[in-house]
Amino acid sequence: MAKKKEISVEQKLRALYDLQLVDSRIDEIKNMRGELPLEVEDLEDEVVGLNKRIDKIKASLDNIEEEIKSKKLFIKETEDRIKKYKKQQENVRNNREFDALSKEVEYLELEIELAEKHIKEFYAQTEHKQEVLEQTEAKLEDRQVHLDHKKSELKNILKETEKEEKALEKESEKLKTKIEERLVKAYERIRNSVKNGLAVVTIERGASGGSFFTIPPQVQVEIAGRRKIMTDEHSGRILVDQELAQEEEDRMQKIFKKL
Numbered sequence: 462m463a464k465k466k467e468i469s470v471e472q473k474l475r476a477l478y479d480l481q482l483v484d485s486r487i488d489e490i491k492n493m494r495g496e497l498p499l500e501v502e503d504l505e506d507e508v509v510g511l512n513k514r515i516d517k518i519k520a521s522l523d524n525i526e527e528e529i530k531s532k533k534l535f536i537k538e539t540e541d542r543i544k545k546y547k548k549q550q551e552n553v554r555n556n557r558e559f560d561a562l563s564k565e566v567e568y569l570e571l572e573i574e575l576a577e578k579h580i581k582e583f584y585a586q587t588e589h590k591q592e593v594l595e596q597t598e599a600k601l602e603d604r605q606v607h608l609d610h611k612k613s614e615l616k617n618i619l620k621e622t623e624k625e626e627k628a629l630e631k632e633s634e635k636l637k638t639k640i641e642e643r644l645v646k647a648y649e650r651i652r653n654s655v656k657n658g659l660a661v662v663t664i665e666r667g668a669s670g671g672s673f674f675t676i677p678p679q680v681q682v683e684i685a686g687r688r689k690i691m692t693d694e695h696s697g698r699i700l701v702d703q704e705l706a707q708e709e710e711d712r713m714q715k716i717f718k719k720l
Contacts, residue, residue: 468639472639473641474705475709477699477701480636480640481648481659481660482710482713483632483713484633484658485659486717487626488658490625490629493618497618498615500611504608504611507604508604511600511601512601515594525586525590528579529584532583533580539572539573540573543566543569543570546569625720632716647699648699655698661699662700662701663700664700669695672693674694674695676700684700684701687705
């Protein structure tokens with residue numbers, strides 16, 4: 462594999478600051494979306510959950526309907542048996558046979574009463590489940606409308622920024638190839654450990670950007686000399702002088718406008 466061409470410390474600092482500017486711009490684009498991607502994801506999960514609940518309620522209603530049909534069929538068959546036994550009572554030879562048939566009829570009538578009671582309970586369950594179903598369907602409709610709105614909002618933002626973001630990501634990867642691997646890893650480690658994602662900062666009023674800790678004048682002179690990579694001892698951030706930062710910001714702004 463061909464060895465990466467050695468570049469000066471100043472060139473490394475410029476490349477690192479350029480990389481920071483590009484990655485910060487990508488962060489800005491992502492921040493424009495705000496919580497939208499998470500909102501869309503949460504709404505999608507909620508819609509899936511509501512659909513599953515509706516399917517479950519409908520399946521339960523179907524089962525209850527089958528139970529009602531079954532009970533009604535049982536009642537009809539039992540009533541037919543009662544008619545049959547009552548007709549047999551007309552032709553019995555003794556009281557014992559009559560009493561036996563009477564007991565059977567009495568038992569079957571109790572079975573019909575019990576089946577009718579179950580049917581009433583099933584109808585009550587159906588009524589309650591229908592109410593829950595209507596409420597859930599109304600909620601689903603509301604959440605779906607909200608989801609469609611949020612998706613459209615996110616789609617518009619993505620449409621506006623997608624081209625620029627892809628170009629910036631490409632530029633970020635291109636810049637990384639100009640910097641030695643250990644520096645890229647250090648940059649990414651620092652970037653991931655700080656809240657605002659700033660791994661490379663300038664000296665502002667005698668302190669490193671984003672920090673209140675003063676940098677000694679001698680260290681500031683060394684940073685301005687651009688002879689070695691200097692870091693803030695408190696935050697670990699890579700430090701660059703204000704003049705270099707301004708030059709790279711002006712140069713990168715022109716590149717950003719072309720993207």
